[in-house]
Amino acid sequence: MSDGGRRVLLNRVLLHWLILALLPSCTYIRKEYGRPLHHDGSTLEAGTDDLAAVLEVLGPPSQVSAMGSGFALLYESLGITERQLGLSFGNLIPQGDLIEPSVGWAATEREDLLLIFDAERRLVDRRYMREDISLGLGGGVETIFTVSNLVDTSSLQDPFDVHAWGTELLEPLPRALNRGQSLDHGEAGLQLRGTPTRVGQHTLDRP
């Protein structure tokens, strides 16, 4: 092959790589916790319907807590979507084909239905909420072989505290001492997923 031919070949190879490497890559991350609530509780009447009627319509809740002389049921459904746009430098910089600066943005859609009952297990209050909330932006440099979150959504992804309910007395002090006031205990109230943990009753958890 002549010098001219090699030069043309090299240019074509570089052009191909340039096109592929500089094309932005997209990442789509979707996390779903529970199915969408199939009922917003609007047909339930406070003061009329009782626990049996509620369970027949809605099924078991996500969380239960005793509340003074009555109790509360919380139904939750949560979806988190994160979209990322990245740019690969290919062979333009050393190891450039392995790294990718990316920017991501995330949002969540959530449904929450809170039902409060009195000691006679009669419905006394009902509140339904459906929200689409932006969770903000995030940026980073990733390798082309990894797909990971850039936006911090960890507060929404904690496992249900009910899984660890039986181990509460094995927790370090002062958490073990303050279990009676804990929102994880099932007898001191409820909180929505994603509630900040540095205020309210959770301050008793911190050493």
Next chain:
Amino acid sequence: MRHLQVLVLIVPCLLAGCITSSGRSGVENRWRAESAPRFIVGTTTRAEVLTALGPPSQLIRLDGGMCLYYLTEDTGETSIILVLFNSTWTKTRYDRAIFFFDEQGVLTEFSTSVEPLEYDGEE
């Protein structure tokens, strides 16, 4: 040259990948077993529920009774890495059972999830 062009186009495809994973946590959803007993309001006792389903995920004292709450959590994740486009989808599904009892330990209300998870335990 044509071979080189094909190679340049194929290499990114070789970097593509697909990942699936799944996991389950919480209690066994024994209320889905074929051998699970029928629960009858006014008749079934707390002891019978505990015998049939085992320890609950959570036990809550209520005024005039008690509540047993069972939770099974199933998570499945699928990832596709095509370099130019990547996608990860995680679905967490729940199977729940809740039982309310009066002070005598007799079942007053109960419910199980509308959409069940498959039961993988012993019958």
